[in-house]
Amino acid sequence: MDYASGENELKNWIIAETGFNPDYLGKCEAMMALGNGYLGLRSATEESYVGEVRNLFVAGTFNRFDEYEVTELPNGADITRMDIRINGKRFSLENGKIRKYKRMLNLKTGELTRHIRWVSPRGEELEFVFRRFVSLNNLHCIGMRAEITAMNQDMEVSIESGINGQLTNTGVQHFHEGEKRIFEKKYLQLIQTTTQSKIDFVVNTVHQYRVDGKEVDGEPKMVIDRRKVVLIQDIKLNRGQKLVVEKISNVYTSRDKEYDHGDYSLEVLRKDALFNLKSECKKGYEGLLQESIKKWEEVWEKYSICIDSLQDFDQLAIRFAHYHLVIMTPAHDHRMGIGAKGLSGEGYKGHSFWDTEIYILPFFTYTDPQIARKLLEYRYHTIDGARKKAKENGYEGAMYPWESAWKDDGEVTPVWGAVDIVTGKATKIWSGFIEKHISSDIAFALWQYYMITGDEDFMEKYGYEMLFEIAKFWASCLEWSEEKKEYHINDVIGPDEYKEHVNNNAFTNYMAHWTISKAIDYYHVVKEKKPEVYGRLNVLLGLDEAYRHWISKVDKIYLPQPRQEDLVIPQDDTYLQKEIIDLTEYKNQKHVGSIFRDYNLEQVNNIQVSKQADTLILFYLLENLFTKDIKRANWNYYEPKTLHDSSLSLSIHSILACDLDDLELAYSLFERAARIDLGPNMKSSDHGIHAAALGGIWQGVVCGFGGVRMLNGELRIDPKLPKEWSRLEFPIEWRGNRLHIVVTKDKEKQRLYITRMSNHDNAQAITLEVRGRKYTFKERLMVNL
Incomplete structure (x- = not known):
């Protein structure tokens, strides 16, 4: 892993993998996962490997396989796999020689790229550039692009790509067989329905093939198989020619808010989904990506934290946390919570824990209260299940489930776990x-x-x-x-x-x-x-x-x-x-x-x-x-x-070390918390990222080193920067006011600057406590600490 690949305007924005190892696929699959809160896409490679985990989850679509298992988010059909054959032989990085390899997640734009220079066992040399994003603009849309260049000789390239519904949740199949369809020999559609919750999934995809900018002649071979619908396109590439494949896909479900009503019609859902695909694919990969990037620009403007540190990793770590907090959170729908692994893996089955309220929610409460409210409304929508649990256990009121899923599910914690040695x-x-x-x-x-x-x-x-x-x-x-x-x-x-x-x-x-x-x-x-x-x-x-x-x-x-x-x-x-x-x-x-x-x-x-x-x-x-x-x-x-066997632990200890004025220890614990996913352990994230730890990183920065607390309804800011940091900037919301906080340190002397960003003609003055003293201001405040 390389966390220093970003240069100039991309400095501290890039997570990179600089070598391929089939034994450690899960690390980047989870860390580089893509999403938008509606759907989450684990970043498995286009070509397939033993041990890979291909996941596509749609928030809130829980299903129970049978009466002996708890409900979980079902693993939807895969649209990312491309079986590529060069002169009849399957492309795989486990064969031949890798001359160049780099996979990068750009946190700033939400785009995943992979650049490979590869020589096959028979001597064919090719250059591959794979790109992928999940749109933040159109919650249903997934874009993929593959560039394949023949470097040293003419060759035949065959690409099999489509929709594969043969996937499971670690062996559990949550869907009925489903209906497959190909429209106009171009648009592929798979309809899946969950076995118990009866949620319809409609998955569509379309391809476009160009060689040196010219559209490829010849119709693809159409294949419909069990739980699978694909196209096989054969293309002749001359030496030096570049093949570009663009694949645009979308996912809709009957649980989507606009379809989850008494007049629901599968026929309407599938028509809407196909219409959306046909409209969106006209924009092409680049057009759709730019629309998504504009939304990411709004995200970074709203949430941005700037850290001037001797360790560049600190800035990258908070951006990594922000990125995943955005893509894991169903901000579009108050009927859904946040899974303990977000939407990046099968760990904890997509269930919500106390992780949300204690570790993740403060981020949204202080920066985006509308989303925080939706997450709390989700708990309100589950209150009947909490009442039921209380009654079943002989109590009154609301006993909330330890693990929550869909609002009507009640307690969904599994009963049996790991082996007793x-x-x-x-x-x-x-x-x-x-x-x-x-x-x-x-x-x-x-x-x-x-x-x-x-x-x-x-x-x-x-x-x-x-x-x-x-x-x-x-x-x-x-x-x-x-x-x-x-x-x-x-x-x-x-x-x-x-x-x-x-x-x-x-x-x-x-x-x-x-x-x-x-x-x-x-x-x-x-x-x-x-x-x-x-x-x-x-x-x-x-x-x-x-x-x-x-x-x-x-x-x-x-x-x-x-x-x-x-x-x-x-x-x-x-x-x-x-x-x-x-x-x-x-x-x-x-x-x-x-x-x-x-x-x-x-x-x-x-x-x-x-x-x-x-x-x-x-x-x-x-x-x-x-x-x-x-x-x-x-x-x-x-x-x-x-x-600290729980990923929730280190951030809390870091904050408490700040409170105890042990900043060296606080910074050490913060670094350890930041490396739960980003660290050198190549198996740490196999089951998905650690959602609560990422919320804890934000709290470590803002509530720990930034010193922000709400105490008995009043605001207190008592910053304590570690010796590695010279400046910290972050935004918070307080009673409808947007505040920009800057903490600077020069020769151990610290200053606090607060600017009210939201100006109202009749705005009331803001009162807060800093180092035991009360201050009141309307527009700006500066305090020597």
């Missing part, structure tokens, strides 16, 4: 049963959104109802301890998933207490100031009775306190009594999860070792509740015992 059996996944903190994570995220945006309409339509239902759930979870005269939360998993079936996980208890406390506060708000909202929710939720329960219980919830001897807050009732072992080997591991080569989960459960930040996350989300001494003491205790 002691028993040889599959390990049971308890998260879907007892990892309850996600409900509070959603409550916190909607409150954070409300505080930053002031969006009363959202709260009245969705937010209050969600908050009250989650508070009802927590109140019904509490178990009274007669011995201690307090309420406990028992048999849970906290963020540290290496500790199962624990009582009084500190993170869970504090967040449950916070949720109920906030519900009490907002009960008074709606009752006193929003009578219509109060009346509706009181009828729907039994709000008055729920309030009485909250008031009677909230002050009696057990909140683990710092121990007198060392200020350490017990992660749960038994963590501090568990065995302590030497974790050096696992802290220095090259591959996450190496501890499971020596222990099974039951054994790990009895060791003082953590998968990821747990108690420490409280010091970020609820930081005002704890003193710096308490934060430092718990850092010193828990961080050495944390293996």
Whole structure:
């Protein structure tokens, strides 16, 4: 991998692969994935190799293979494969000699290119240039272009290309056979329907062949096979001639918002899709690409972060994070969430976790609140499933699924996972049963959104109802301890998933207490100031009775306190009594999860070792509740015992290290977080990129080094640049105002500049806190730090 290929205006915009290795296909397939939030296309090569993973996902199109498996995003038909034959022999980089190879993803334009100079085993020398993009302008459109030049002799080139529906999700076929059709010997169409959810996919593609700019004569051979429709085009290339193949494709589904209604007609869908293809292909690859690039220009203008660093990689890393955050997020539709692997791989089956609310959503809340609102509306649309889960488990209110898919699916966490090295059996996944903190994570995220945006309409339509239902759930979870005269939360998993079936996980208890406390506060708000909202929710939720329960219980919830001897807050009732072992080997591991080569989960459960930040996350989300001494003491205790086996962990630790003024450590952790996907581990991203880690990188820059926080509804900016950085620029949204933040450092002296970009004639002054002092400004503010 090469991260320094970009020059001049493309400096720190290019992710490059400089050598071909068939053993490491997954790295670039995922890292260089293309998408637009509606569809995601994994970047497998045009030619096929053993071990490749070809994925095309459309957001929200979940299907359950059978009653024994959970729902997942189905892998749609492949339109990227091109079987190329040179004088009858298949082109493959595993044969012959590679004289030149470079594959590049341009983050700025969203275009993937691959440049190859290759000599076949028989001596034919060719130059290939492959290009590809997924349009940000037309969400359905995929463009491909291949240039093949005969370098040293005349040759016969044959290209087989079309639509291949023979793919599966690691062996699971989610589609019926489907209908295949070729129109006008040119336009290819495949209709697929999912087996259980009955979603129609319509995939179309068209090719154009030119040699030295002249359209190729001769009709292609048409082939329809099982789940497959292709064209085979034979072309004679003289020495020095260049063949250009353009392939434009599109994908539509019956779940698309404009077709998901009672009057839906497959015939209308397929006609619309084919009409769109015929219209778009007239623009050609370059025309469609330029339309997409214009949309990317708008993206970079809105989200751009500039870092002046001694390490160019830092600038590339935040752009990489921005790129994937854009292409993974279904900004077009509030019925859908973000998968833990985005749309770049089959990992976690496309399901949404707490990753969205705690790690990804802050990016959108602070930079694009309209998208943040849609993501929260998705959680509102799943509230009936959360109510159902609560009822099935004997609780009230809304118990949100640990893993969510389509809005009506409810809990979709698989029950069985990796091997238990002691028993040889599959390990049971308890998260879907007892990892309850996600409900509070959603409550916190909607409150954070409300505080930053002031969006009363959202709260009245969705937010209050969600908050009250989650508070009802927590109140019904509490178990009274007669011995201690307090309420406990028992048999849970906290963020540290290496500790199962624990009582009084500190993170869970504090967040449950916070949720109920906030519900009490907002009960008074709606009752006193929003009578219509109060009346509706009181009828729907039994709000008055729920309030009485909250008031009677909230002050009696057990909140683990710092121990007198060392200020350490017990992660749960038994963590501090568990065995302590030497974790050096696992802290220095090259591959996450190496501890499971020596222990099974039951054994790990009895060791003082953590998968990821747990108690420490409280010091970020609820930081005002704890003193710096308490934060430092718990850092010193828990961080050495944390293996960072979750990609969510490093960014949180980096931010906390900033808060503790250990900027050298904070920067080291930030670098490690940025290299989860971009680093040297060539197998790290095989199942897809790490979506939450990418949101964490943004938070590390803006909330860590940039010092941006919302505390009790007020804005605080307390930047702390690492020694490697001399300047940091980023935008944030605050209560409808676009703010441009610049932090500079010169000889260890730092300055903060804030400019209000959105000017309104009657705009109110903005008040914020910087280094413990309050400042008020209307247009600009400069503070010496």
